[in-house]
Amino acid sequence: MKIEMTSSQLERLKALGGNIEAGYCFESTAQREAEFKRLEKALVLEAKKNLNTLRTGDRRPMLCKVQEQLVEALTSEGFVQVVTPTIISKKFLERMTIDDDHALHTQVFWVDKNKCLRPMLAPNLYSVSKDLLNIWEKPVRIFEIGSCFRKESQGKSHLNEFTMLNLVEWGTAIGNRDNRIRELSDLVLKTLRIEDYEFEEEDSVVYGNTIDVVKNGLELGSSSKGSHPLDAAWGITDSWVGIGFGLERLLMIREQKNNIHALAKSIAYLDGVRLNIK
Structure with missing residues (x-):
């Protein structure tokens, strides 16, 4: 049986700027959790990088x-x-x-x-x-x-x-x-x-x-x-x-x-x- 991201996981990734949609499937719950954590970590790092660029750059949205x-x-x-x-x-x-x-x-x-x-x-x-x-x-x-x-x-x-x-x-x-x-x-x-x-x-x-x-x-x-x-x-x-x-x-x-x-x-x-x- 294919296992999908939970709705809360999808919302979290979307809030961080990810483009993950429903239907993203995994072979096991453990595989899903590992992939979610990987994606979340990458998006958080990207977010911090972008915020630092704003802070050290022209400082205007x-x-x-x-x-x-x-x-x-x-x-x-x-x-x-x-x-x-x-x-x-x-x-x-x-x-x-x-x-x-x-x-x-x-x-x-x-x-x-x-x-x-x-x-x-x-x-x-x-x-x-x-x-x-x-x-x-x-x-x-x-x-x-x-x-x-x-x-x-x-x-x-x-x-x-x-x-x-x-x-x-x-x-x-x-x-x-x-x-x-x-x-x-x-x-x-x-x-x-x-x-x-x-x-x-x-x-x-x-x-x-x-x-x-x-x-x-x-x-x-x-x-x-x-x-x-x-x-x-x-x-x-x-x-x-x-x-x-x-x-x-x-x-x-x-x-x-x-x-x-x-x-x-x-x-x-x-x-x-x-x-x-x-």
Whole structure:
């Protein structure tokens, strides 16, 4: 009879960064225990090595470094970085059509009956853009990198708190919008050294028809374009393109990790390495 790793052994190895899956079989319990200890020891040594490299190297986690790289790349292309509040009003969500009956409403973390932790960056970017379009000549290019919060289903590719990059360009020629979405997506993904991705048309619960960036079946980013029905709530009529990326997902794909939590803001992991390794 074939003997498999126990569920606790598999979870331990996965937490340490191993890619061991169920179905890894042995001839005896003794053989399984010996192999588990060998794999665990090797992964712990690798984890300690990586933590020491972080400590003696540039001392900054990947999530921090990619934000800096993206800021440099986007500002070099004429985008202006903005920083907006994490707590937003309920009326901002309602302008995005997210009312009490919307599918996304149950995923929102409410602070009180009129305020919540933002589930997306778009409402604040709409508000900032509305004023900038009255001040600056087009094209107006802005972006934000910041935390968003959703009551997502827990799994290896979802987080309750995640880091979003959201960029928008106002004044894009209508006939060039799809091409511009691909150009800006290429800029972001090239900056982070991610290759071999695809563009797919999808239907979003907020934006309707979108062009998503996908790799290995995982959505890395989602775009939209306007004029869009949502624009009217903000008094905007200009043509535009916008794209949002989850940075932890980008890192998960680039670093070939099997668990997005290792690359997120965490007290259990540091720069992809499990801290409880003894």
